[in-house]
Amino acid sequence: MITTxxxxxxxxxxxxxxxxxxxxxxxxxxxxxxxxxxVGFGRVLWRRQRSPGATxxxxxxxxxxxxxRMLDEREGEVDPQEQHRAFNRKSLWARSAIVAAGPLANLMxxxxxxxxxxxxxxxxxxxxxxxxxxxxxxxxxxxxAGDWVRAIAPDGGDWHDVSSLPDxxxxxxxxxxxxxxxxxxxSDRDGSHQRLLTLDLSGLSPAQxxxxxxxxxxxxxxxxxxxxxAIKPGGAAAAxxxxxxxxxxxxxxxxxxxxxxxxxxxxxxxxxxxxVPQQWSVERDGRLLQLAVTPxxxxxxRALVGRIDAYVGQPPALxxxxxxxxxxxxxxxxxxxxxxxxxxKMLGRMIVGQAxxxxxxxxxxxADYAGQSVHQGLADYLGFLALVSVSLGVINLMPLPxxxxxxxxxxxxxxxxxxxxxxxxxxxxxxxxxxxxxxxxSVALFNDVTRLLGLH
Numbered sequence: 001m002i003t004t005x006x007x008x009x010x011x012x013x014x015x016x017x018x019x020x021x022x023x024x025x026x027x028x029x030x031x032x033x034x035x036x037x038x039v040g041f042g043r044v045l046w047r048r049q050r051s052p053g054a055t056x057x058x059x060x061x062x063x064x065x066x067x068x069r070m071l072d073e074r075e076g077e078v079d080p081q082e083q084h085r086a087f088n089r090k091s092l093w094a095r096s097a098i099v100a101a102g103p104l105a106n107l108m109x110x111x112x113x114x115x116x117x118x119x120x121x122x123x124x125x126x127x128x129x130x131x132x133x134x135x136x137x138x139x140x141x142x143x144x145a146g147d148w149v150r151a152i153a154p155d156g157g158d159w160h161d162v163s164s165l166p167d168x169x170x171x172x173x174x175x176x177x178x179x180x181x182x183x184x185x186x187s188d189r190d191g192s193h194q195r196l197l198t199l200d201l202s203g204l205s206p207a208q209x210x211x212x213x214x215x216x217x218x219x220x221x222x223x224x225x226x227x228x229x230a231i232k233p234g235g236a237a238a239a240x241x242x243x244x245x246x247x248x249x250x251x252x253x254x255x256x257x258x259x260x261x262x263x264x265x266x267x268x269x270x271x272x273x274x275x276v277p278q279q280w281s282v283e284r285d286g287r288l289l290q291l292a293v294t295p296x297x298x299x300x301x302r303a304l305v306g307r308i309d310a311y312v313g314q315p316p317a318l319x320x321x322x323x324x325x326x327x328x329x330x331x332x333x334x335x336x337x338x339x340x341x342x343x344x345k346m347l348g349r350m351i352v353g354q355a356x357x358x359x360x361x362x363x364x365x366x367a368d369y370a371g372q373s374v375h376q377g378l379a380d381y382l383g384f385l386a387l388v389s390v391s392l393g394v395i396n397l398m399p400l401p402x403x404x405x406x407x408x409x410x411x412x413x414x415x416x417x418x419x420x421x422x423x424x425x426x427x428x429x430x431x432x433x434x435x436x437x438x439x440x441x442s443v444a445l446f447n448d449v450t451r452l453l454g455l456h
Contacts, residue, residue: 010370015106015392016040018389019102019393027087032094034070037056039058042062045060047059103392104393107340109386110339113382115329115332116379117379117380120322125222126316129165129219129221130220132219139218140200143197155182163321165316172201173209175201176209180201181198181200183197204217222316223258223316224314226313227248228312231309232309237309245284246283246284249282249283267306278293335386339387369384370384400433400436402433
């Protein structure tokens, strides 16, 4: 819990400082006087100012954001000798550059973070697939448990090597967004018996491109061998004579290709409320054994399912994805652009109702993921930090009042109409922007709570 909180505060602090520093640095370069650089809101905890006329740097008690306050005649009287340093006196292009600098700083940070993660090397599951969901697009394409996806080509385009399972998921997300059919180059787990498969994603709707996309396509995750781990003494597995290291070959005469299928067979719905004996064929020390296993009934929410009181499956094979200096930097720029593009498309589809609002995440989800990524290693945390930095940059560029993109929208109007937006319309737009932002924050917080309660 403490790690999660500290990781969240550090994440927020880094992103806010970089964002506000972008505004600050360009403002100073354009000759604007910066009065205060604040990290957080509320009561001041720390303050530094080199001289009475210099910028005041502060850290405040509420760390949910920050701001840069500049000299501006619209916010109070300005000494005539300093009017030339007021923000409102600067050219349209200078004001636009200052406003845009914050989000652009977040996007530039994401490039460097993604590059650093690739330089360090990220441990990711190998693109070896578990058994596909029956009747799913993956099942119809001919994918089977243990298939290793080596390369992918969208709609007959260029082939891209698949470095890991997350990399495959990224390519499939892009293809699903464009409702494409993709070609897959697949082999066995040992790299032999290569073959080409066609995965048709053209039938998916944009609304299905969400956190459950992999399941919709029919991918159950990384391949995990149907091998038993630790056995709980006195449990159903121990009573049946099962041992750690046993490999399950079949249940009731039906082959068990991986741990996902094994779990599904164990958890088979027990609507009758009575334990159902199963005949297991188990490989142990090179010998096949026939054992009668009776999973015990267990209430999982409203469903009554079976359990055997044993760890099922082995950890998936991992691969280290590492790149050189220039290649990593290039990949960082490409990934930042792709994530930005995907974020814009998803936001647009949520606005028009083509994608679920469940895709919005708030501070609780960010904090949870921050803590998880810290435990997974530095490269994973850097990748997470980059993802949040991209999201912050893109969202701030949205044309909503109260955001940087809203101010840029005003400046576009000023450039076209050759006059600024009237005070009356500014007030109306500000009120409307507050309503939209509060609504988005409420939906994001609701999604956070439902995710944490397991209701999503």
